[in-house]
Amino acid sequence: MLKGKQILLIVGGGIAAYKALDLVRRLRERGAGVLGVMTPAARQFITPLSLASLTGGKVHEELFSLTDEAEMGHIELSRAADLVVVAPATADLIAKAANGLANDLASTLLLATDKKVLMAPAMNLRMWLHPATCRNVETLTQDGVLFVGPGEGEMACGEFGPGRLSEPLDIVAAIETALRKDTRIPLPQGSLFGKRVVVTSGPTHEPIDPVRYIANRSSGRQGHAIARAASAAGAQVVLVSGPVAIVDPPGVDTRHVETAREMLAEVEAAMPADIFIAAAAVADWRTEAAGASKMKKGAAGAPDLRLVENPDILAAIGRRTAERPRIVVGFAAETDDLLANARAKLARKACDLIVANDVGEGTGVMGGLRNQVHLVDAVGTESWPSLDKEEVARRIVARLAALIGEQSSGGPRS
Numbered sequence: 351m352l353k354g355k356q357i358l359l360i361v362g363g364g365i366a367a368y369k370a371l372d373l374v375r376r377l378r379e380r381g382a383g384v385l386g387v388m389t390p391a392a393r394q395f396i397t398p399l400s401l402a403s404l405t406g407g408k409v410h411e412e413l414f415s416l417t418d419e420a421e422m423g424h425i426e427l428s429r430a431a432d433l434v435v436v437a438p439a440t441a442d443l444i445a446k447a448a449n450g451l452a453n454d455l456a457s458t459l460l461l462a463t464d465k466k467v468l469m470a471p472a473m474n475l476r477m478w479l480h481p482a483t484c485r486n487v488e489t490l491t492q493d494g495v496l497f498v499g500p501g502e503g504e505m506a507c508g509e510f511g512p513g514r515l516s517e518p519l520d521i522v523a524a525i526e527t528a529l530r531k532d533t534r535i536p537l538p539q540g541s542l543f544g545k546r547v548v549v550t551s552g553p554t555h556e557p558i559d560p561v562r563y564i565a566n567r568s569s570g571r572q573g574h575a576i577a578r579a580a581s582a583a584g585a586q587v588v589l590v591s592g593p594v595a596i597v598d599p600p601g602v603d604t605r606h607v608e609t610a611r612e613m614l615a616e617v618e619a620a621m622p623a624d625i626f627i628a629a630a631a632v633a634d635w636r637t638e639a640a641g642a643s644k645m646k647k648g649a650a651g652a653p654d655l656r657l658v659e660n661p662d663i664l665a666a667i668g669r670r671t672a673e674r675p676r677i678v679v680g681f682a683a684e685t686d687d688l689l690a691n692a693r694a695k696l697a698r699k700a701c702d703l704i705v706a707n708d709v710g711e712g713t714g715v716m717g718g719l720r721n722q723v724h725l726v727d728a729v730g731t732e733s734w735p736s737l738d739k740e741e742v743a744r745r746i747v748a749r750l751a752a753l754i755g756e757q758s759s760g761g762p763r764s
């Protein structure tokens with residue numbers, strides 16, 4: 351499969367650059383030729399000589415090299431190969447490529463090539479999760495650039511998370527897939543790259559007067575964790591959050607609201623989306639008319655608070671006829687008849703999936719760190735053990751990514 355193929359390998363500057371040497375060895379073992387290009391930063395990690403010894407040819411480093419240009423101009427170099435591979439693809443190289451910069455040899459080759467490009471990112475996890483990098487990866491994905499990884503694990507900087515360069519053999523497998531005619535590299539498992547996800551989270555506050563409001567015990571932890579997990583899976587995420595005491599997830603476009611009506615307006619404004627997840631504990635009722643000034647105690651006794659129903663955000667989105675998200679997910683926090691109520695909610699609010707949890711006294715779910723959920727869809731019910739809310743979020747996101755993948759590939763639910 352790789353025999354006789356030419357790979358133009360651009361090595362970016364990062365601690366993972368040493369793995370590029372192993373990648374060259376694996377490619378050559380399989381009969382591929384490798385043209386090596388290094389960025390100036392890559393020289394801080396590996397030497398041009400070590401790369402040249404493994405590729406068995408010249409390593410190109412400079413844009414304006416008189417000898418190189420005389421032998422093979424950069425335009426020619428960018429097109430001489432069957433595939434361009436960037437490994438490690440640093441945040442800087444990704445940013446340059448996404449913005450069409452061409453101020454050094456590597457970025458010029460990426461702009462000038464007419465071949466498919468496969469990037470294997472490697473960077474610190476905060477750099478990977480930064481909104482700028484997410485935006486750049488999304489732009490490149492839309493441009494047809496293929497990605498492999500990054501993997502998760504402990505990183506050279508001591509942090510743990512996504513950002514590790516994929517293993518050389520995984521990159522080889524991705525190269526083989528990219529070279530196969532008319533095929534695209536399947537997105538990494540659990541990926542939501544290029545997808546837009548809107549999540550609601552937290553409680554809503556419904557004013558009674560300027561100082562008092564109706565609220566509930568929702569902390570926003572589960573909704574925020576879902577937004578974070580969706581963003582880590584590559585989605586472009588809008589989080590519409592009620593008043594919470596936790597921080598905005600990095601890389602997520604977070605919009606703060608107070609009331610159910612404000613939440614509905616922000617959700618509507620964030621549409622269209624591929625996935626909508628209503629994790630907020632929206633107040634079912636608000637006062638009919640919030641007082642403009644503080645209510646006073648007096649001889650008249652307790653005020654007669656008249657309540658009216660709030661709009662149901664989930665049902666409004668689930669029942670949309672135009673631009674309904676492909677997947678609509680609701681939550682059912684119940685204290686009684688959990689599964690029966692969840693099933694009824696699935697139909698009533700036109701959802702594709704309900705995440706049901708028991709919030710009865712003693713469960714510690716509302717405001718707590720753990721959650722025990724049941725997933726209810728048209729097919730049946732699946733119960734998960736009690737898990738950290740972050741883990742529940744990751745699993746929900748993985749499931750949604752699989753579901754949306756099935757839909758796009760004309761799978762069973764499309």
Ligand code: C5P
Nearest residue numbers: 628629630632660661662663664680681
């Ligand atoms: O009917 P119930 O409040 O139990 O439904 C819970 C689900 O509906 C949650 O997903 C919640 O976010 C959503 N919901 C909503 N707007 C409301 C009430 C609930 O989006 N006004």
